[in-house]
Amino acid sequence: MKSYMRMSSVYAPTLKEDPAEAELASHRLLLRAGMIRKTAAGLYSYLPLAWRSLLKIETVIREEMEAIGAQEMLVPMIVPAEIWKDSGRWDVYGPELLRLQDRHERDFVVGPTHEETFVDLVKNELRSYKQLPVTLYQIQDKFRDEMRPRFGLMRGREFIMKDAYSFDATVEGMQKSYDDQKEAYARICERCGLRALPVVADSGQIGGDTSVEYMAIAEAGEAALVYCDCGYAADVEAACVGIAFEEGPGTECERIETPCEGSIAALAAFLGISERACRKSFAIIAEDETPVLCLLPGDHELNDVKAEHAFGHYDVMNEEQMAEYGLVKGYMGPIGADKRVRVVADISLKDSQSWLVGANEAGWHIKGARPGRDFEVDEWLDLASAKEGDACPKCGAPLKSARGIEVSQVFQLGTKYSEAMGATFADENGTEKPFQMGCYGIGVSRTLAAVVEQHHDEQGIIWPVCVAPFEVEVVPLETADDLVWPAAERVAKGLAEAGIEVVVDDRKERAGVKFADADLMGFPYQVVCGKRAVKNGNVEVKDRATGERTEVALDEVVAYLTEKVVSERK
DSSP states (O other): OOOOEEGGGSOOOOOSSOOTTOOSHHHHHHHHTTSEEEEETTEEEEOHHHHHHHHHHHHHHHHHHHHTTOEEOOOOSEEEHHHHHHHTOTTTSOTTSEEEEOTTOOEEEEOSOOHHHHHHHHTTTOOBGGGOOEEEEEEEEEEOOOSSOBTGGGBOSEEEEEEEEEEESSHHHHHHHHHHHHHHHHHHHHHTTOOEEEEEOOOTTTOOSEEEEEEEEOTTOSEEEEEOTTSOEEETTTOOOBOOOOOOSOSSOEEEEOOSOSSHHHHHHHHTOOGGGSEEEEEEEOTTSOEEEEEEETTOOBOHHHHHHHHSSOEEOOHHHHHHTTOOTTSOOSTTOOTTOEEEEEGGGTTOOOEEEEEEETTEEEEEEOBTTTBOOSEEEOOBOOOTTSBOTTTOOBOEEEEEEEEEEEEEEETHHHHHTTOEEEOTTSOEEEOEEEEEEEEHHHHHHHHHHHSBOSSOBOOOGGGOSOSEEEEESOSSSSSHHHHHHHHHHHHHHTTOOEEEOOOOOOHHHHHHHHHHHTOSEEEEEOHHHHHTTEEEEEETTTOOEEEEETTTHHHHHHHHHHHHOO
């Protein structure tokens, strides 16, 4: 027979005050509700209530993976350095990769992701195109040695992740595996109660040619994104959008005195024009040590990721370097710069014929400058970060902006890892070819935090039924009488027998304490059993999400709540 849990036996040490280190709602509330505890910077223990929710998220993931034919397995968390050297990532991944040696002084890594491990696993086992496609996945702890772990589960060093890897014979096959995962990821977000957008993203350290992130919309999100009602959405690091330029003042090249602070905002205010009519300059030293002057619309910023794709790892010029190349901070421009400086402009400005740029002399600018007449642009590139109001590349409408929490990401890897590691199969002609791969990750613990970020109020968490630690909490206001407590037990037993997950607050606490904890822990429905109501054959049901309170007959409450809960499970 199914039973219910008693709150007195639940290990959930709540906190009355907000922890000082907790900045985000999810971090604050998960700590206060007794669901997580910090062990060290970026390392957290998941207490029973959080663990119940994490297991529900994992169940959703497993069901959706099984629906598309992905097979679950498990590889070691610690793997030999040799395979990371084979892929080329040993030297390029960076300090987030935790390296260690065993007693025999052999090098290992603590896996932050497992592309190498899965390729090494299958390369001597999947030998023929007849064995393909195959998609394998695991749910496992990962470790990335973040420089500044913060925001609780949002950016920790150790975290729970689902990672999957598909192996196909053809590009078309890889595309199908990728599309299947994308659709499954959308369903996983929906079933977990998350409003998430599929966002065009940069592939980062994973690599590959195509990537989409699922971003849970939240004010506390670390990622800035732009989106449109037509369905387009992109991380500002990856968005290639339409940026409208404005012509600068004048059409003849003329030096003008600008005795104002050397910023675009001050310049625009001084001249009475928009920032978009100005041209912003960034001076950098590219990875190959070439000095580069990047020119952008005045109301946009240089996108770091796009710049790294264009120039490799780059450094911003200091004032000494600027002086060496004839550039003046706050008054930089292409006219008068050293001939060694490579001039690169944002593609959005290619048709602009009147530029307001710095004169490379403090207190002076040049108006009416024209590329091709007054200065040369060596290359036109997509360099600017997208922002609200830019044109949607799909339909042309003005984009909206938001912040998001990355909860999952899908990548098309192509042959990046299979070629580097010599992982091949024989095609129908007997020719050895590298696998076409995709990889797909879901931050399980981050998803838990994202749910709380989207579902909370001032009193606490508001769990969606699908991932709630318990679906119903029964709150008897008396626990040692022969009226209220028996009624509460009757309700709890009835719900448990109906398959509802129930916890009963049997603690000898004041009603106010029980109500506060119930709201803090955020179980979807509360059944309040008070002496007056029970004497009249009723209980009160509170919907945590809406705050609505409904008086329901004691004899009918089990059926009433069972219908509600079952309909909300996904």
